[in-house]
Amino acid sequence: MHAPDGFLNAGTAVVTGALSAGTVGAALRQAKHYLQHRQVPLAGITAAFVFAAQMFNFPIAAGTTGHLLGGALAAILLGPHVGAVVITVVVVVQALVFADGGLTALGYNLLNMAVIPAYGGYAVFKLFRRLLPATSGGVVAATGLAGWVSVVLSSMAFSIEWLFGATAPVSFTRVFAAMVGVHLLIGTGEGVISALTVGTVLASRPDLIAGAADLDAGQIEDTRGPRAPTLLIAGVVAALFLASVVSQFAFADPDGLERVAQETGFAASGEEHLLSDSVFADYATAGIENETVSLAIAGVAGTLIVLAVGWGLLLGVKRPGRRSAV
Amino acid sequence: MGAGHAHALYVHEHSAVHRLAPEAKLAAALSFIAAVAVTPREAVWAFGLYALVLALVLAAARVPPRFLFLRLLGILPFVAFAFLIPFVATGDRVEVLGIEVSGEGLWGAWNILAKATLGAATSIGLAATTEVPKLIEGLGALKVPAVLVSIAAFMIRYLELIAEELGRMRMAMAARGYDPHWLGQVKPIAAAAGAMFVRSYERGERVHSAMLARGYSGVMPVLRPAGAGWFDWLLAMTLPLTGVVIAAVALVVT
Numbered sequence: 333m334h335a336p337d338g339f340l341n342a343g344t345a346v347v348t349g350a351l352s353a354g355t356v357g358a359a360l361r362q363a364k365h366y367l368q369h370r371q372v373p374l375a376g377i378t379a380a381f382v383f384a385a386q387m388f389n390f391p392i393a394a395g396t397t398g399h400l401l402g403g404a405l406a407a408i409l410l411g412p413h414v415g416a417v418v419i420t421v422v423v424v425v426q427a428l429v430f431a432d433g434g435l436t437a438l439g440y441n442l443l444n445m446a447v448i449p450a451y452g453g454y455a456v457f458k459l460f461r462r463l464l465p466a467t468s469g470g471v472v473a474a475t476g477l478a479g480w481v482s483v484v485l486s487s488m489a490f491s492i493e494w495l496f497g498a499t500a501p502v503s504f505t506r507v508f509a510a511m512v513g514v515h516l517l518i519g520t521g522e523g524v525i526s527a528l529t530v531g532t533v534l535a536s537r538p539d540l541i542a543g544a545a546d547l548d549a550g551q552i553e554d555t556r557g558p559r560a561p562t563l564l565i566a567g568v569v570a571a572l573f574l575a576s577v578v579s580q581f582a583f584a585d586p587d588g589l590e591r592v593a594q595e596t597g598f599a600a601s602g603e604e605h606l607l608s609d610s611v612f613a614d615y616a617t618a619g620i621e622n623e624t625v626s627l628a629i630a631g632v633a634g635t636l637i638v639l640a641v642g643w644g645l646l647l648g649v650k651r652p653g654r655r656s657a658v
Numbered sequence: 659m660g661a662g663h664a665h666a667l668y669v670h671e672h673s674a675v676h677r678l679a680p681e682a683k684l685a686a687a688l689s690f691i692a693a694v695a696v697t698p699r700e701a702v703w704a705f706g707l708y709a710l711v712l713a714l715v716l717a718a719a720r721v722p723p724r725f726l727f728l729r730l731l732g733i734l735p736f737v738a739f740a741f742l743i744p745f746v747a748t749g750d751r752v753e754v755l756g757i758e759v760s761g762e763g764l765w766g767a768w769n770i771l772a773k774a775t776l777g778a779a780t781s782i783g784l785a786a787t788t789e790v791p792k793l794i795e796g797l798g799a800l801k802v803p804a805v806l807v808s809i810a811a812f813m814i815r816y817l818e819l820i821a822e823e824l825g826r827m828r829m830a831m832a833a834r835g836y837d838p839h840w841l842g843q844v845k846p847i848a849a850a851a852g853a854m855f856v857r858s859y860e861r862g863e864r865v866h867s868a869m870l871a872r873g874y875s876g877v878m879p880v881l882r883p884a885g886a887g888w889f890d891w892l893l894a895m896t897l898p899l900t901g902v903v904i905a906a907v908a909l910v911v912t
Binding site: 335336337339342343355358360363364371372373374375376377378379380381383384385387388400409417419420422424425427428429430431433434435436443498499500501502506516521524525527528529530532533535536537540557574635 | 732767776811817823858865
């Protein structure tokens, strides 16, 4: 997701740059107290941890690997503001030192990889903490859902930026469907790894997790995850949350590019495409032309994925001693 | 830690480019890439000129072409996307090698390819001629908030240490026959990451108390007395100034 220079037009780079700088500035002010008093070395070493974790590939399925983005994880471990600041540093250093992502692309890269995953992921985490039981199992499940949603949100942000700043006439629907489709899958990896990581930290140093600061010792001891009906509701909420974001773009004037293409008479010639027989392409046309059906499909698919992730977590979180309950 | 040992991304040489003040180099690289980014894609000649100018600077800095090429491979995923564009884009159809593709899409692909390559080559040149701590110092001199700069400095200092620790954990798992193919087998990796976070955090606490014991007051002492002189700025800015002139001509002509 580290976009290079020239990927989006100059206007989008400037606007997203201003947005990111503003948000990171606000995050810095919010985190000031924390960072002044003790934690600058700590934040730096955590940034190094996130950076290293991003280099650590994990398998997704049959030889495909992904790597952690870490936005939601950092926000849950350190709080949203410090988390956003830490990921910002990671993304800037990657662009500056490792030529990973363009320097003029920093505006949108920061927005997609630092600001949106940290704040969006934390918001989702908070939401699920309310829905799920106040136990370490609940924290782990909420982390998984937040990690998954954060990656999907980030891919959505990327597509929306493409809508405004496209440098080639690839339609928004196509980019949106491909990006979000792929990241619905990649996000499960992010969710599972984030959740298991938080689970491990909860087992040894629960005091380090900002997102679990409200739990008392007894609740931390309680590794029981949410029960199936609760998890089902959580899954539906996650799917609805994503669907509501999707629908914003399905119902509002969706596709400037396509309209321009139609007005200039290009659209007629662009019927057959390489991707037209892929799942994503069908999803794309359905997603925009028949909102209800596509939202329903997206909702059901989302719920199923969430449930699968959730159950995976439940099995993962149980400590060996409590295995008898499974 | 790591004193005197240069980073893998750094090319150890003694050139005029290496000697320039980091903040001047940073500003120069940024403004050059910005000039490239705003150049209209139809001005193909302009991108040729940019490449030429950049190649001259990199040659003066004695950055080996092989090193540059290998590092450029990092932008491959987006290059792959660029190659896909002509096939999925809408717009007028043109025939290339017997395959019908979108003409607009071809321009889009060219645009991303040219700008991404030039941008990445510039960043690689910057990192190849400036040691990482100097880069971070340069950020500070350019008035990037001090907290961000210090976090970045600590991150750089501990990055290799932590990456190596994770690598050792991975190797230990592999030595014990751990070879996961599916997401369901991922728990040991996540457990290692969790353990790593706790270790990193505790190391951060130790480092902080050790620094407090040595009189750390929240601000790192600055060891480099003088900043960039006017000569540094003048020399460094020749690159972006050339870039701006090319971009301006390209904007006027097309």
